[in-house]
Amino acid sequence: MIRTDALDASLDLALGDEHREIDADAWDDIYVVGDVHGCLQELQRLVDRLDPGANDLVVFVGDLVRKGPDSGGVIDFVRSRPNFVTVRGNNEEKLLRDEKSLDSLSEDDLRWIADLPVAVHWDGALVVHAGVDPRKSLVEHTVDDFENVRELGDGDYEPPFWYDEYAGDHRVFFGHTPLEAPVVREHAVGLDTGCVYGGTLTAYDCRGDRFVSVAPDRTVQERPARKFVTPRRTVAAD
Numbered sequence: 001m002i003r004t005d006a007l008d009a010s011l012d013l014a015l016g017d018e019h020r021e022i023d024a025d026a027w028d029d030i031y032v033v034g035d036v037h038g039c040l041q042e043l044q045r046l047v048d049r050l051d052p053g054a055n056d057l058v059v060f061v062g063d064l065v066r067k068g069p070d071s072g073g074v075i076d077f078v079r080s081r082p083n084f085v086t087v088r089g090n091n092e093e094k095l096l097r098d099e100k101s102l103d104s105l106s107e108d109d110l111r112w113i114a115d116l117p118v119a120v121h122w123d124g125a126l127v128v129h130a131g132v133d134p135r136k137s138l139v140e141h142t143v144d145d146f147e148n149v150r151e152l153g154d155g156d157y158e159p160p161f162w163y164d165e166y167a168g169d170h171r172v173f174f175g176h177t178p179l180e181a182p183v184v185r186e187h188a189v190g191l192d193t194g195c196v197y198g199g200t201l202t203a204y205d206c207r208g209d210r211f212v213s214v215a216p217d218r219t220v221q222e223r224p225a226r227k228f229v230t231p232r233r234t235v236a237a238d
Helices: 004-015 040-050 071-079 090-096 107-114 143-148
Strands: 019-021 029-033 056-060 084-086 119-122 125-128 171-174 188-190 201-205 210-214
Touching: 004 019, 004 119, 029 040, 040 056, 040 071, 040 201, 040 210, 071 084, 071 107, 090 107, 090 143
Parallel strands: 019 119, 029 056, 056 084, 125 171, 171 188
Antiparallel strands: 029 201, 119 125, 201 210
């Protein structure tokens, strides 16, 4: 396994101060949560199921906002908890670049979003929104790469996907790509199971090596079936 300080140096070259190292030994457990997209009720129910204590860390893969009914409520929920951290997703980036707007977010919310890291890592693990491009070294990655990579070919939502080709030294936890079920690979774990599209909201319990999911009681946005990816290998949620 590559040393954490080597990963830290690579991310520093790629992202500058837009990455964060976590001391995993300081936490009893670490949970990684998929794309929330403004679905506050589902997030609250998932956190109730996880029941994290003050010594447990909850890490989000980004895209807390947009598409769902209560982006402001999700931001408040995450911001108010000192043991919750998130990376910046492409939907947060769209707000910062004025490509999209949300009336429910304050200027203070946007400043908080601007200060979010693009990557979070600890021994053996890397959390980014979309993934990594196995054709590049981490040093060569841009913010857009970490927030948007999906397919490696020319097809739209068609293989090969980056996680089917990646065999790096750290296990990458990611969202961004709506999945019929979590991606489970030795080197990658995909957690966007499409809650805002009527799927589920999913978390991975790192110490317990298990998935925990909650289902929404409504579909907020319709999504074509071709834009849900069915992973080659899956495990059932708890």
